[in-house]
Amino acid sequence: MAASKGVKNWNRNWRGLGNTSTIVKFNSVSLYDKDGKKITTTLSKGMPVTYIDNLSESFKRDTSETKYVAISGIGEDTFYTNIDNLVKPKTLGLPNLSPQSFGLGGTKQTVDQYISSLIRSINSRSDIKGELKEYLLELINFADKGSQSIVGYDLSNLEMSNIVKQFGETIGPIHCVRRGFSSFNLGINNGTKIFIPSSLTQPLLDYNLITTTNNIKVSGKSIGNSNTLKMTSLVPRVLDDSNLLNKYISDPYFNVMRIINDNSMVSGPIKACEYLGFITTTQARSLIREPLILDDQQLALFHKMITDDPFLNKKKTISSKEISYICEKLLISYSKRTTNSNKFTTIVKDILANELYLARFSLGNGIPNFNIQSTTSMSSISSLIFRSKNGYNNKSDKLGFKI
Numbered sequence: 001m002a003a004s005k006g007v008k009n010w011n012r013n014w015r016g017l018g019n020t021s022t023i024v025k026f027n028s029v030s031l032y033d034k035d036g037k038k039i040t041t042t043l044s045k046g047m048p049v050t051y052i053d054n055l056s057e058s059f060k061r062d063t064s065e066t067k068y069v070a071i072s073g074i075g076e077d078t079f080y081t082n083i084d085n086l087v088k089p090k091t092l093g094l095p096n097l098s099p100q101s102f103g104l105g106g107t108k109q110t111v112d113q114y115i116s117s118l119i120r121s122i123n124s125r126s127d128i129k130g131e132l133k134e135y136l137l138e139l140i141n142f143a144d145k146g147s148q149s150i151v152g153y154d155l156s157n158l159e160m161s162n163i164v165k166q167f168g169e170t171i172g173p174i175h176c177v178r179r180g181f182s183s184f185n186l187g188i189n190n191g192t193k194i195f196i197p198s199s200l201t202q203p204l205l206d207y208n209l210i211t212t213t214n215n216i217k218v219s220g221k222s223i224g225n226s227n228t229l230k231m232t233s234l235v236p237r238v239l240d241d242s243n244l245l246n247k248y249i250s251d252p253y254f255n256v257m258r259i260i261n262d263n264s265m266v267s268g269p270i271k272a273c274e275y276l277g278f279i280t281t282t283q284a285r286s287l288i289r290e291p292l293i294l295d296d297q298q299l300a301l302f303h304k305m306i307t308d309d310p311f312l313n314k315k316k317t318i319s320s321k322e323i324s325y326i327c328e329k330l331l332i333s334y335s336k337r338t339t340n341s342n343k344f345t346t347i348v349k350d351i352l353a354n355e356l357y358l359a360r361f362s363l364g365n366g367i368p369n370f371n372i373q374s375t376t377s378m379s380s381i382s383s384l385i386f387r388s389k390n391g392y393n394n395k396s397d398k399l400g401f402k403i
Contacts, residue, residue: 181357186216237351335386
């Protein structure tokens with residue numbers, strides 16, 4: 001049988017996988033921007049890139065037989081390329097452990113049916129064997145029965161981060177139905193149906209628990225990384241919800257969040273500062289192509305900002321990353337004002353209050369644990385301000401809210 005290509009390749013090997021590291025398969029691989037326009041940069045065989053799942057769902061260029069997906073790792077921007085230009089994750093030795101990879105996407109089953117389907121799929125997969133297979137079956141038993149006595153495994157060979165990130169979402173519904181939601185009085189029992197989406201279009205939603213009276217949304221993902229709540233976990237939920245969108249489409253605080261989410265790590269803070277009036281449109285547009293080093297004209301435009309900064313006023317060459325970091329600091333100061341912090345907090349609570357529950361999975365020394373929370377009762381969501389993990393010349397992440 002020939003290897004799957006195009007849409008079949010995407011559905012079988014990538015869809016629902018999340019952000020996944022891979023490498024380029026061929027030389028002179030073409031790239032396209034978000035509008036489908038071919039750019040001059042090409043990729044070389046063996047170059048490391050990251051496949052971005054939640055931006056690959058709706059992007060289309062030509063025929064239905066070809067699938068173009070989002071990738072990062074080429075400068076600060078996101079680009080699109082043919083899925084067949086990327087080495088499949090299974091080829092790299094990292095098995096896909098998401099619910100969709102076990103054929104559970106698009107299904108609606110009771111917990112007993114779900115467990116049977118999952119075990120049957122694990123037993124049939126050639127890429128899951130040996131200790132990994134035994135360990136995954138033990139984790140299913142933990143989610144089902146609650147036993148944590150899992151010993152005798154060499155955890156260094158089991159790709160624990162992949163198990164936590166993907167398989168935690170797979171076994172999460174089992175734990176939630178059996179015992180995890182018992183304190184919420186939502187009418188969940190063994191007859192509750194588990195629905196797994198075919199693909200994940202909302203960053204925080206992983207599955208639904210459907211009772212005779214409720215349709216409960218559950219996220220197996222952490223809402224924040226290192227105590228930071230990202231715009232990518234918030235902005236798309238407003239855009240996908242007509243009620244929230246009508247409420248916040250013209251809200252200046254939401255628009256700041258949206259600008260940060262929709263643009264690169266470098267350009268986002270610059271455009272947000274332009275929107276708020278902290279810098280002029282002329283200044284912002286002078287950096288639209290994100291040059292590495294500012295020329296004399298750009299230095300003149302940002303002269304006051306540079307001379308007022310104790311770090312940059314001593315430097316002879318200034319980069320756009322450094323200007324972006326100053327803009328980040330301006331946005332952080334803006335968010336610390338009580339009125340602005342309260343506005344951001346209100347928006348975030350409104351986004352998270354829509355019947356969303358968190359089923360966070362962890363493995364401490366191989367011992368599994370679930371922590372179930374309701375976002376509507378999270379005391380940590382208060383007095384939100386922006387947080388940056390970046391530096392003057394270090395751009396590793398977009399602005400998020402500190403929680």
